[in-house]
Amino acid sequence: MIITVLHGYIRQRPVVERKMGEEICEVCGYRSQLGAVGKHPIIPSEIMEQAGVSKSQISRICANCRIELERWYAVEVNRMVYDEMDQRFRDRTPVEMVKEYQSAFNGFKGYKKKTIKVL
Numbered sequence: 001m002i003i004t005v006l007h008g009y010i011r012q013r014p015v016v017e018r019k020m021g022e023e024i025c026e027v028c029g030y031r032s033q034l035g036a037v038g039k040h041p042i043i044p045s046e047i048m049e050q051a052g053v054s055k056s057q058i059s060r061i062c063a064n065c066r067i068e069l070e071r072w073y074a075v076e077v078n079r080m081v082y083d084e085m086d087q088r089f090r091d092r093t094p095v096e097m098v099k100e101y102q103s104a105f106n107g108f109k110g111y112k113k114k115t116i117k118v119l
């Protein structure tokens with residue numbers, strides 16, 4: 001048991017030991033020694049190139065979460081935004097798209113945490 005003091009609260013959490021070669025999905029906690037959990041950039045490389053950002057945030061996620069994340073992005077990532085100044089919709093800039101993907105990824109992680117039962 002590891003005990004940490006964070007903001008004045010004492011938190012206890014079990015020690016999570018990883019077996020040799022085991023990877024843990026950072027979204028759902030799934031463990032695999034057989035390659036089902038891998039590194040995945042949270043922002044598509046073409047968006048990163050367009051935004052001129054070279055370092056993408058990499059997540060370790062399982063195959064199921066990867067599929068769900070792609071579907072989540074298809075619904076949650078909006079390529080258009082309403083421009084108050086011009087009073088019409090316009091394409092998001094590449095930098096805005098990077099933020100949009102980051103926000104969608106955080107929303108996905110939050111959604112998954114709510115739906116996973118903690119024993």
Ligand SMILES: [Zn+2]
Pocket residue numbers: 025026027028029030061062063064065066
């Ligand atoms: Zn997962």
